[in-house]
Amino acid sequence: MNGKGSNYYIKTLATEIGNRVKLAARNRGKGWYTPFMAAASRAIAERIPLVDFVVEVRDARIPMSSECQLLSNDMPSSRRIIVMNKMDLANRSQLKDWVKYFDQRNYISCVLNSHNKDSVKLFLNFLQAQIRALKNIDHSSHTVTIMLVGTPNVGKSALANSLHQIGRISAAEKGKLKHAIVSPHPGETKDISSLKIGSHPNIYVLDTPSILPPQIREAEVCTKLALTAGAIEDCLVGEKELAQLFLAILNLSDEYKKWTNLLLHEYDKSFANHKTECSSDRQLDTKEKKQYVTDHTQDFIVNDARRVLFEKISCFNGDKQNEVDLEKLIRLQFTALAEAFRLPPELGDDADSKVAAKLLNLYRTGRLGHYTLDPLDM
Numbered sequence: 001m002n003g004k005g006s007n008y009y010i011k012t013l014a015t016e017i018g019n020r021v022k023l024a025a026r027n028r029g030k031g032w033y034t035p036f037m038a039a040a041s042r043a044i045a046e047r048i049p050l051v052d053f054v055v056e057v058r059d060a061r062i063p064m065s066s067e068c069q070l071l072s073n074d075m076p077s078s079r080r081i082i083v084m085n086k087m088d089l090a091n092r093s094q095l096k097d098w099v100k101y102f103d104q105r106n107y108i109s110c111v112l113n114s115h116n117k118d119s120v121k122l123f124l125n126f127l128q129a130q131i132r133a134l135k136n137i138d139h140s141s142h143t144v145t146i147m148l149v150g151t152p153n154v155g156k157s158a159l160a161n162s163l164h165q166i167g168r169i170s171a172a173e174k175g176k177l178k179h180a181i182v183s184p185h186p187g188e189t190k191d192i193s194s195l196k197i198g199s200h201p202n203i204y205v206l207d208t209p210s211i212l213p214p215q216i217r218e219a220e221v222c223t224k225l226a227l228t229a230g231a232i233e234d235c236l237v238g239e240k241e242l243a244q245l246f247l248a249i250l251n252l253s254d255e256y257k258k259w260t261n262l263l264l265h266e267y268d269k270s271f272a273n274h275k276t277e278c279s280s281d282r283q284l285d286t287k288e289k290k291q292y293v294t295d296h297t298q299d300f301i302v303n304d305a306r307r308v309l310f311e312k313i314s315c316f317n318g319d320k321q322n323e324v325d326l327e328k329l330i331r332l333q334f335t336a337l338a339e340a341f342r343l344p345p346e347l348g349d350d351a352d353s354k355v356a357a358k359l360l361n362l363y364r365t366g367r368l369g370h371y372t373l374d375p376l377d378m
């Protein structure tokens with residue numbers, strides 16, 4: 001790498017990672033398109049004409065890269081609903097632009113947080129309005145089926161469960177609530193399963209296994225799917241490179257600026273420690289104890305990670321817009337994070353991969369800020 005701009009660094013790294021994934025998938029026959037995924041894709045394709053609606057669940061952080069390519073453009077747009085799930089993890093203003101983008105193209109779309117009751121209720125009302133608008137069906141006797149489809153880990157099962165729990169079904173049916181498997185690991189859903197989410201008319205939601213196309217043409221799409229959703233195995237992609245890419249994105253964003261107060265807390269803490277050591281009984285006073293107990297994240301490691309990232313960026317005297325300097329900053333952050341993650345020093349070279357795995361986990365679960373990685377040129 002020579003002295004080019006930081007955006008060049010991000011683009012080059014994202015393309016390198018994506019190309020490596022594509023090559024590995026081809027050379028070693030270890031791609032994502034397993035015989036199981038091929039069978040699941042066929043099963044889903046066969047059901048598309050039979051269901052009333054297909055809800056395409058996408059990751060709100062990558063509304064374009066997480067598109068489900070199986071849904072051909074000739075499918076009637078009145079039966080296809082695009083849901084940008086995990087809205088709580090995406091950049092709000094960019095997400096608004098994405099909503100406008102889909103509106104302007106006459107797609108039925110909405111944003112959602114499957115973990116939030118109010119958000120799921122709104123979505124359920126939205127679905128019911130779409131169902132009421134269905135023509136040529138007898139609403140009293142028809143059973144409505146809605147199939148959830150999407151790429152790995154976008155939250156299909158979480159959404160199916162939430163709709164099932166909140167949906168208006170009888171108390172007796174609620175008693176035997178079924179559950180789809182929700183997991184941070186992709187590819188956990190193995191079968192197409194149905195959950196009831198409404199009565200009069202009866203409404204069923206079909207949860208389906210995750211699918212990807214056999215080939216992904218754009219290297220950057222591979223990288224974003226891997227980075228954001230863990231949709232492609234990290235070992236195939238290179239965890240360390242993915243983490244470097246994430247750090248480059250974080251360093252150039254404004255997200256870290258929200259952690260300024262962590263430095264102040266650190267100052268408060270060392271002041272409190274000093275006071276405690278000086279006190280005769282070495283006990284925390286009640287006020288300090290209360291602060292400790294009510295710490296809202298209860299997660300000191302996350303706070304430490306945020307703090308060291310913030311410190312390294314704000315104390316860096318290089319130019320993070322320059323790729324050589326940006327790389328230098330990322331190296332410093334890896335070292336600082338090893339300490340924040342309490343990794344034993346004897347790990348040596350293995351420390352980087354452990355740091356990478358932990359960092360990616362924090363990013364994917366939204367604990368390192370809100371990002372939308374698909375830029376929108378409207």
Ligand SMILES: Nc1nc2c(ncn2[C@@H]2O[C@H](COP(=O)(O)OP(=O)(O)OP(=O)(O)O)[C@@H](O)[C@H]2O)c(=O)[nH]1
Binds near residue numbers: 156181182187
């Ligand atoms: N923050 C946040 N996390 C979510 C949301 N929806 C799902 N998740 C989390 O995302 C991860 C994946 O969710 P799943 O429901 O298992 O995703 P899936 O699409 O069914 O995944 P497969 O196993 O590949 O079929 C889990 O850890 C969920 O808890 C959301 O709206 N917000």
